[in-house]
Amino acid sequence: MTDERLQALHEHLAKTGERPVERTASRWLGEAEAVAADIAEGDPSEDVLTERLATVDHILSHVDSTDDAVADDHVEAAREIVDALLAER
Numbered sequence: 001m002t003d004e005r006l007q008a009l010h011e012h013l014a015k016t017g018e019r020p021v022e023r024t025a026s027r028w029l030g031e032a033e034a035v036a037a038d039i040a041e042g043d044p045s046e047d048v049l050t051e052r053l054a055t056v057d058h059i060l061s062h063v064d065s066t067d068d069a070v071a072d073d074h075v076e077a078a079r080e081i082v083d084a085l086l087a088e089r
Helices: 002-016 023-041 046-060 069-087
Strands: none
Touching: 002 023, 002 069, 023 046, 023 069, 046 069
């Protein structure tokens, strides 16, 4: 279900904030987490949801590595969720 995936997206990004990630990656991930929280907790229209998912995708494109393997796994999982949700639109 989409709502569950939106929650999972937010959770994966929130988990990166608990890890010792590289400073630049941390800033990008914080922004992506904020947008993901907004869509996970709100009830956006389909257009707004698509726009915000595209925003998360764009933000995550700036994160090459976090310098933490666990955080990198969470970023990859978040990317997979975003890709799947955008592919459905």
